[in-house]
Amino acid sequence: MKLIGYFRSSAAFRVRIALNLKGIAVEHAFRHLRKGEQRAPEYAALNPQKLVPALVLDTGEVLTQSMAILEYLDETHPEPPLLPADPVGRARVRALALIPTADIHPIQNLRVMAYLRQKYDQSEESTFAWSRHWIETGFEAYEAMVANDPRTGLYSHGDRPTMADLCLVPQVFNAARFKVDMSRFPTLQRIHAACLKLPAFDAAQPSKQPDAEP
Amino acid sequence: MKLIGYFRSSAAFRVRIALNLKGIAVEHAFRHLRKGEQRAPEYAALNPQKLVPALVLDTGEVLTQSMAILEYLDETHPEPPLLPADPVGRARVRALALIPTADIHPIQNLRVMAYLRQKYDQSEESTFAWSRHWIETGFEAYEAMVANDPRTGLYSHGDRPTMADLCLVPQVFNAARFKVDMSRFPTLQRIHAACLKLPAFDAAQPSKQPDAEP
Numbered sequence A, B: 001m002k003l004i005g006y007f008r009s010s011a012a013f014r015v016r017i018a019l020n021l022k023g024i025a026v027e028h029a030f031r032h033l034r035k036g037e038q039r040a041p042e043y044a045a046l047n048p049q050k051l052v053p054a055l056v057l058d059t060g061e062v063l064t065q066s067m068a069i070l071e072y073l074d075e076t077h078p079e080p081p082l083l084p085a086d087p088v089g090r091a092r093v094r095a096l097a098l099i100p101t102a103d104i105h106p107i108q109n110l111r112v113m114a115y116l117r118q119k120y121d122q123s124e125e126s127t128f129a130w131s132r133h134w135i136e137t138g139f140e141a142y143e144a145m146v147a148n149d150p151r152t153g154l155y156s157h158g159d160r161p162t163m164a165d166l167c168l169v170p171q172v173f174n175a176a177r178f179k180v181d182m183s184r185f186p187t188l189q190r191i192h193a194a195c196l197k198l199p200a201f202d203a204a205q206p207s208k209q210p211d212a213e214p
Helices: A010-022 A041-046 A066-076 A087-103 A110-119 A124-147 A163-177 A186-196 B010-022 B041-046 B066-076 B087-103 B110-119 B124-147 B163-177 B186-196
Strands: A002-005 A027-030 A054-056 A062-064 B002-005 B027-030 B054-056 B062-064
Touching (some): A010 A066, A066 A163, A087 A163, A110 A124, B002 B010, B010 B087, B062 B066, B066 B087, B087 B163
Antiparallel strands (some): A002 A054, A054 A062
């Protein structure tokens, strides 16, 4: 398998953690998002969304959308599981995962911020405030959902990492770039710190990727 | 079970189709999004994201995030299935479903359009152009992914409706409100028309809900 990613992409970061947790070795390739390499015709032919990541299987089939890739990896490599066994628990983990995946990151990713600058003539400062707003809105909900729920453990759901943590941690890295005050989200801070003690999370972080830039 | 929704919410619409397909009878309750009823404290206590839908189980547990709810319904009521059996096919269906769910709708929903009007002083016309841009960007990718793939059938994946169709159809309804020219997306038009011939999709459409407004 080959993962096509970018060191700073939150979506690629989620998949890197899953591959590490499950001990799946893949070839890594990169598209430099700030240089627009994801819009090159040969990449658009693989992923018409022109977004990373894409996972190219040994059969040549191409999987896109990080959440779909996480589910695929969990179905084909069940250990350790990224979801709990009970349907209500699975729904809780997926709902938490979807807060960053659907309701934070897509609203404040590179292409949206570029649109705000170009079409609405917004300053970098203004687009940073936009990003902070959507991150904080999502984190307030995530914090409320984990802070007083007995199902929360060392991680977002129980005492082993799940899909929720795989999606939360990259968003916390992203939040640091936009100077979000994480002290407002003490449970997220605690879970983030616990995750980064695990080699699978630590090795997946942006600064440790081959294509990382300062 | 009780589904808390809003007639025009794409996310609630997805869940209504799934309930109809599977023949699951639920109580329906509504929060009027344009009046801000989803921000009332009693609802925020159920769903800290202050978004619809929420599915309240008979045990009192509350499920949020439409994609997590679709997966839950499929796990607990397997017939008819919303996903194919093979992992690569499941990944394709989920990736298609995530185009509207993660990469179109969250960028152009009510709260984002309100932010554009209030903080960036954008006109209604400008926010409509914004919505059209993200719908068209997502639909271009969806069309490219289904147009020439032999796995596409009468519906997005094969000849029975899947999670992908449940997420596509509400987005096509939404696109009509923003005057998106659907003739650019002939495969999506064809799939949308095929879905609406099914009573489960037809009965779930916004204008047929008890809280519908003209």
